Amino acid sequence: xxxxxxxxxxxxxxxxxxxxxxxxxxxxxxxxxxxxxxxxxxxxxxxxxxxxxxxxxxxxxxxxxxxxxxxxxxxxxxxxxxxxxxxxxxxxxxxxxxxxxxxxxxxxxxxxxxxxxxxxxxxxxxxxxxxxxxxxxxxxxxxxxxxxxxxxxxxxxxxxxxxxxxxxxxxxxxxxxxxxxxxxxxxxxxxxxxxxxxxxxxxxxxxxxxxxxxxxxxxxxxxxxxxxxxxxxxxxxxxxxxxxxxxxxxxxxxxxxxxxxxxxxxxxxxxxxxxxxxxxxxxxxxxxxxxxxxxxxxxxxxxxxxxxxxxxxxxxxxxxxxxxxxxxxxxxxxxxxxxxxxxxxxxxxxxxxxxxxxxxxxxxxxxxxxxxxxxxxxxxxxxxxxxxxxxxxxxxxxxxxxxxxxxxxxxxxxxxxxxxxxxxxxxxxxxxxxxxxxxxxxxxxxxxxxxxxxxxxxxxxxxxxxxxx
Numbered sequence: 179x180x181x182x183x184x185x186x187x188x189x190x191x192x193x194x195x196x197x198x199x200x201x202x203x204x205x206x207x208x209x210x211x212x213x214x215x216x217x218x219x220x221x222x223x224x225x226x227x228x229x230x231x232x233x234x235x236x237x238x239x240x241x242x243x244x245x246x247x248x249x250x251x252x253x254x255x256x257x258x259x260x261x262x263x264x265x266x267x268x269x270x271x272x273x274x275x276x277x278x279x280x281x282x283x284x285x286x287x288x289x290x291x292x293x294x295x296x297x298x299x300x301x302x303x304x305x306x307x308x309x310x311x312x313x314x315x316x317x318x319x320x321x322x323x324x325x326x327x328x329x330x331x332x333x334x335x336x337x338x339x340x341x342x343x344x345x346x347x348x349x350x351x352x353x354x355x356x357x358x359x360x361x362x363x364x365x366x367x368x369x370x371x372x373x374x375x376x377x378x379x380x381x382x383x384x385x386x387x388x389x390x391x392x393x394x395x396x397x398x399x400x401x402x403x404x405x406x407x408x409x410x411x412x413x414x415x416x417x418x419x420x421x422x423x424x425x426x427x428x429x430x431x432x433x434x435x436x437x438x439x440x441x442x443x444x445x446x447x448x449x450x451x452x453x454x455x456x457x458x459x460x461x462x463x464x465x466x467x468x469x470x471x472x473x474x475x476x477x478x479x480x481x482x483x484x485x486x487x488x489x490x491x492x493x494x495x496x497x498x499x500x501x502x503x504x505x506x507x508x509x510x511x512x513x514x515x516x517x518x519x520x521x522x523x524x525x526x527x528x529x530x531x532x533x534x535x536x537x538x539x540x541x542x543x544x545x546x547x548x549x550x551x552x553x554x555x556x557x558x559x560x561x562x563x564x565x566x567x568x569x570x571x572x573x574x575x576x577x578x579x580x581x582x583x584x585x586x587x588x589x590x591x592x593x594x595x596x597x598x599x600x601x602x603x604x605x606x607x608x609x610x611x612x613x614x615x616x617x618x619x620x621x622x623x624x625x626x627x628x629x630x631x632x633x634x635x636x637x638x639x640x641x642x643x644x645x646x647x
Contacts, residue, residue, distance in 0.1 A: 182206025183293060186216045186230035186242065187258070196229060196284070203290045205297070213237025217245055220253065227277070227296035228255040229289075232270075243276055248415050248455050250368030252303055254296035258282055321358045323506045324499035328491035332359070339486045340366035345438075347483045348461040350490030352619045353540030356461040357421060359488060364417040369457060372416030375409050380425035380621040387430050389446055392437070398447025410443045413456045423460040423483070424469040425621055431476045438482055458483065463619065493535040493542060500530050500542070507543055508558075511550040518555040526558055529567050537617040544613065566606060597632055600625070 183205045187193040193209055200207045208225070210216040212234045219225075232239040239257055246253065254277035257270055270276050277296050280288065322329070339346055340363050348356045357376060364374045382390055389399075393408030409418055420426070426434070437443050438458060442451035460483045462469070469475035493500070501522070508519050522530070526549075535541055549562040560568055584602050586595055600618060607613040615625040 182208065182226055183297075184208050184210060184216060184219060184225040184228045184230075186210045186213065186228065186234070186239070188212050188231065188234040192231070199284065199286055199289065200229065200293070203286065203293065205293060213239065213242035213245070216242055220246075220251065224251075225253055226300045227293060228253055229258065229293075230255060231258045232260070240270060243270065247275065250370070250372065250415070252368075252371075254299050256280060256292055256296060258284065322355060322362055323503045324496060325502060326491075326496040326498045328496050329499060332488065332490065335486075335488055336362050337366065339363060339488075341368065342486075343457055344485040345457070345483050346459045346486045346488060347466070347480075348459065348488045348490065349466065350463065351492050351538055352463045352616050352621075353538035354490040354492060355539050356463075356490060357419065359490065360417070360419045360459045360461060363459060364457075367417070367457070369416045373413050374417045374419065375413040376419040376421060377409050378421045380422035380623050384427045384430070387427060388433065391430070391434065392443050393445040393448075395445050395447035398445070402447070405445070408443065408445065410437065410454050410456055411452065415455055417457045417459060420458065420460045422462055422621055423479075424462045424464040424466070424475050425623060428473070428476060431479050435476065435479045435482060438479075463621070493538040497531050501527060503539065503542060504530070504546060507546050508550060511547055515547075515551055517550050517553070519550045519553050519558060520555075521557055523557045523559045525560055526563065526567075529560065529563070533567065536619065537613075540616055564606075597628075600628060 183200050185193060185196045185200060185207060186209075187196060188211055190211075193211070197207045197209055205226075208219060208223075210219050213230075214237045216228070216230065217237075220228075228242075230239045230242060237245075243255055243257075246255070257276050257279040258281075259279055260282050271279055277299070278292050280292065322333070324330075324332075336359065346360075346363060348359050350356055360376070361374060364370060377390060379387070389402075389406070389408065391408050391410060393406050393411055394402050396402060396405050420434075437454070440451075441454055443454050444451050462475075464474070466475060466480055466484070470477050470480055504522055504527075508521070511517065512519055530542075537544070545563060545567070546558075548564065549558045552562040553559070584595075584599055600614070603614045603617050604611070607617070611625055611629075612622055615622045618625065620628075
C-alpha cells in the first residue's frame, strides 16, 4: 500500500504546516524529519510523491535524491527552496532529475497542481511496469520467447528476483540464452535506466582480466598510458554480468569476492578504494559443483553468487517453443537483412522438431539467419538449410555413415570418440572454432586446449614411428 505524499523537513513546525496543507488538498500524508528517516519510510512503504526541504542535518535533500537515484527509485520529488537558492534548485532538477521545485512560502494552489502532476506520473510509471509484467505471461519476456512449462517457470523466477538486489547465478548449456535472461532481470529491475555491463571471462587473457574488472591508473603496468575505469565503475548504479565465471582465474576470483563483500573496488596501481553500487549476475555453462571439485571455481565465491539460481532448459527439452522462437527470429532477421521471409515450411518445422539442437537457441538462430539470407522471401524450405538438415540419400554400402553422422563402435576409446566428434563439428562449421565450441557445449578456450593436445599427441605418434624405422 502506498503512503501518499511523503513530507520531509527537519523543522517540526514547517513539517506540520506542510502536512496540514497537503492533507487539506486531499492527499494522504506521511512525515520524515530528514533524508535518513525518509529512506527508511520509503523502504517500508513507497510514496506517490516526495515533498522535501533542501537544507537538513544528518542527510539533506540533495543527498536524499542521490540515494534514491542510486537505488533506482523513480518516485517524483518536489524540492522546497528558500530565498536565494533558485539557481541551486534548477541545478538539482536538471542534474538529480527532481520532478520540480517550489520556493517558500508555498502557495497551496501551486502545490496542488504540482502534486497532482507528480502523482499522475508515479501512477503512469507503475502502470507501465504492470503492463510489462503482464506481457511476460504471453510467452515473451524481453528477448526471451517460449510458452512451454519450463520457460513459464523461468519467466516466473525472473519476475520474482528482478525487483530484488540479490545476486543471480544463471546456468545452462551453451546457447540456451543466459545473457538474454540477465538482460531480462536487468530490464525488469529498478536499475533498468542504468548500465548493464557484460564481461566474457573466457574471452579475456589472464593478464588483462583484473584491469578489465577493476580498472587501472596511468602507469600501473607497461602499456597503461592513461587511467581506465573498470567494469564495476562502468556499471555503477546498474548491473554487471560476469559470463563464463568458471573461466576466471582463481586468483582473480579471490579479489572479486573481496569486492563483492566490501562493495569497494581499487584500480590497479590505485591508492584508495572506490565505493560501488552494482548488482552482480553470473553465468556459466559448466556445472558449478564440478567446477568447484575441479578447482576452477572458488566455493566461497560460488555461495556468494548463488543467492538465486536460474537453471535454463535446453532447446531439446522445450521443442514446443520452436515455432514461436522461429517466428520471432524471422521477424528480426528480416529487418536485419532487408528480407521478406514469411514462415517455415511444414517439412522444415518437422525437421526442426526431430533435430536435437546441441547448440540450443543460438544454433537455431544461426541456422535461421543463413536460411533467411538464402531464401530472401516467402517460405523457408529444406533446400535453404545447411546439409545437416537435408535428408541424405541411401548409399550402396550401409557401413558408410551419412554426412554429419559419427559412427561409434564398442571398443573405441572415449578420447578417440571425442576427438573424432570435435573434428566432425569443425568440418560442419567450416573450421569456425567459435561456432564449433557452441555446438559441442564447451568454451572456446577449452576447444583450443583440446586441439592443442590432439596436435601434440599426433606429433608424439610420428616421433615414435620414426624411432621404430
